[in-house]
Amino acid sequence: WLKPYRIVSTGPAAGFVETLPNTLSIDAIKKTDNFISLSHFFQSLYGGSTSRHEKAQKNFVKSLAAYSLMSHILGIKDRHNGNIHIDFGFLLGIAPGGSFSIESAPFKLTEEMLDVFGGIDSDLFSEFVKAFTQGFLALRSKSTAILSAVSLIAQDSSFPCFQGKDTALIIDKLRQRFKCEMSSSDAIEHCLELIIQSYSNLGTRQYDSFQWYTNGIIP
Secondary structure, three states: OOOOOOEEEEEOOEEEEOOOOOOOOHHHHHOOOOOOOHHHHHHHHHOOOHHHHHHHHHHHHHHHHHHHHHHHHOOOOOOOOOOOOOOOOOOOOOOOOHHHOOOOOOOOEOHHHHHHOOOOOOHHHHHHHHHHHHHHHHHHHOHHHHHHHHHHHHOOOOOOOOOOOOHHHHHHHHHHHHOOOOOHHHHHHHHHHHHHHHEOOHHHHHHHHHHHHHHOOOO
16 A cells, blocks of 8 residues: 555656546645545545445555655655655655754654544554554565665765765665664564654644645645
8 A cells, every 4th residue: 555656767857757646635635625524534435335434444554554654764754734745855854944844753643644543542553553563574674675775876866865965874874764773572662662753743733833824734
């Protein structure tokens, strides 16, 4: 439930990006008529039967776990509700506001997201924690290949996350996020800490409020 999309380079600063059809940002969903909540939106869209709604909830759990992992490992920022991310600038820790960025959470995990699958005490939240942890351990086992690929991309790169930056330091910070020095049990504990840090994080809420007041993007 992690959707890759194709990008074909046609020049140093040009290319084609695959279209993502039938896709809305959370901000766009919230601006539709009669919107009440994300949980209500899921119920109205997939609530034709109990099994259909439950399948949609479980798909959301898996997808949220996968994108949370990508957001943390790749250091994706500018995580407001109007973004469906295709931005190579705010990547690998580079964030709006630079060193003054208030996006301090490992990834975006809001209360309304958890409401979609029944809240923090639900069985589906336990499934989210399990999926996130299993995904982290799987990614960690591939860390050498991922680090090698990013190191190649960083060479003389024009991406804002590399240009004029200490690429060795950026790669080292990426390496640290895999926590390869930890035992499996310690890595699992680390995953729980990441989820706790991210859930309804103050910095996330402040950044969403900033985007609402400055750009009209609904938190």
